Amino acid sequence: MxxxxxxxxxxxxxxxxxxxxxxxxxxxxxxxxxxxxxxxxxxxxxxxxxxxxxxxxxxxxxxxxxxxxxxxxxxxxxxxxxxxxxxxxxxxxxxxxxxxxxxxxxxxxTEGSPAGSGPIGSDDLARQNAEALARLHATAPPVGIPNWRPRVGSDFGSSLAEQLQDPWETGPYGERARTSLAQRIEAIRGWTEAYHELGRRAADRPWVPTHGESHTANQLLTDRGLVFVDWESLAVAPRERDLVTLVNSGYVDLAAPDWEMIELFDLEWRLSEVAEYADWFGRPHTGTASDRAAFDNLVMELERPGWTRPDDRTH
Structure with missing residues (x-):
């Protein structure tokens, strides 16, 4: 924060x-x-x-x-x-x-510098990501490690729509957030339906230990090599839970993913962000720097293009 x-x-x-x-x-x-x-x-x-x-x-x-x-x-x-x-x-x-x-x-x-805040920026960093994640995914799950489960319920779209009926007089971003969410509520319903269908298919895939939020903001470049921080989302899940950043950075060959599972976890990120920020702005807030960043993140997740497989992309 x-x-x-x-x-x-x-x-x-x-x-x-x-x-x-x-x-x-x-x-x-x-x-x-x-x-x-x-x-x-x-x-x-x-x-x-x-x-x-x-x-x-x-x-x-x-x-x-x-x-x-x-x-x-x-x-x-x-x-x-x-x-x-x-x-x-x-x-x-x-x-x-x-x-x-x-x-x-x-x-x-740990002394080091953040790897970034967006796509992976170099071939060397991508290679380090792929090698480290492959080792993680090949390790036997520790006893007691949590199992992945969907972050939003199948009724998320409907329950959110009900929360949007009345004005959010909760702070400077309340009504702006409510309006942004209301304008995209049908898309949110569709994302939720697709997410849970893919979640059901995930049961048939191999499950391995996964970091869960292995994006570049959770990576440090140190003298001893790449270090992943913030392990609070660690869980056993399909390996693609950790591969979205590699794929979205253009390193599909290093990821070798199951495309349905990439779509699952891309939807999970979007929906969990929407859910967190809807809860955030449905509560009292004052317009801090964190509030401003949260609102910008909410709008970005609501408006960014839907995920497509690389062979469907135009560039």
Missing amino acids: REPPDFLSAEAVLDAVRTHWPIAVDTIEHLPVGFGAHHWRVSSAGSPRLFVTLDRLGLRRTAESLEAAYTAANELAAAGLEFVAASVPDRQGRCTVPLAGGSVSCVPW
Whole structure:
């Protein structure tokens, strides 16, 4: 998130880290990075030690699913997947601690630069993506790893239409968001129907461990190579859950995907974003930088062209 949470002080986060993790730290700084969660850099004697995350609970994840995902990611790292940014267990051996209605987790601070915020920008990065994801997908699923399930229900379009009947006097973007959603409600119904049909077909495909949000914003370029961060969406699923970025960046040959499953997870991203932002703007908000970015993301997902297979594309 772009701004610190208004319901929790940095000092309270630092105190939680000191209390629950066996690592000496003395300073904390909020980082205006990512979206949907809050992040801090926690240091000791001026040196960064931990990257701390407060995950919100709700539409996408629960405290139980977060703990299961982060625990499974630690097991993947222990199995030799060096590109997994694993969590630091707390004094009780758990990866998450409840705080302010969410879950706090810590990973060791890693020096590096983000790989980007859109398509994969080079052949070398694409190759590193393909090789790392192939190793992940070939690894035996850890015990307790979550199973993928649809992020929105089959009635999402209908239930959303009901929520759009009355004005959203919730803040500066409320009515604008409601109008944008109402204008695309029939498309949302169609996306939802197609998504659940493809989800039913997914049961017949091989399922493997998947990161779930392996886009370039969740990749760090480091001295030791490519590192994937933010493993809260880790789940067993068809491998195409991790391949949409490769495909959309033009590296179909490296992905070798099942096209129906690519379409499934492209629809999943669009619908889960729409659902999250509909919930966001249906609630009180004040027009922060995060609100502005959320509204722009909502409009982009509503208006971007529908996914087509490469042999159907004109370029």
